[in-house]
Amino acid sequence: MARQYWLVKSEPDVYSIDDLERDGETFWDGVRNYSARNLMRDKMRVGDRVLYYHSNAKPPGVVGIAEVARESYPDHTQFDPKSKYHDPKATEEKPRWFMVDIAFVEKLPRAVSLPEIKDTKALSEMVLVNRSRLSVQPVRKSEYDLILRMSRS
Secondary structure, eight states: OOOOEEEEEEOTTTSOHHHHHHHSEEEOOOOOOHHHHHHHHHTOOTTOEEEEEEOSSSSOEEEEEEEEEEEEEEOGGGGOTTSTTOOTTOOSSSOOOEEEEEEEEEEEEEEEEHHHHHTOGGGTTOHHHHSTTOSEEEEOHHHHHHHHHHHTO
16 A cells, blocks of 8 residues: 555644654544544554644644554543543443554654745645644645655755
């Protein structure tokens, strides 16, 4: 199966690209949007590349690259009553929420900001530009490649 490309969002004060670089790998838990969950559960595969996006930053933008290191499995936080991501309707037998593991690949030489992305005609079809609230998004290879080129210029 061909490599796919994704974008994941995280607030830098919650889990930044520096945190991922330090840890090397992490689980991507706490996603509570059905569309994002379905992408992680049904589509993301080991080896897929991921644009790491800092949301709620000034300016927000793509700051690094990660890779899917483990395919979907039940998100443990849904079962923990102390977690803000607890879901009382989820059971071990019928989990509702899933996560993947991602691994650090690299920090970009230069962050590519959301305003730059929005101003780039070739990126006008990106989910980020059109439905930016989704925390896990598909990215076309051409979009991924262009963002990498922009970060290196």
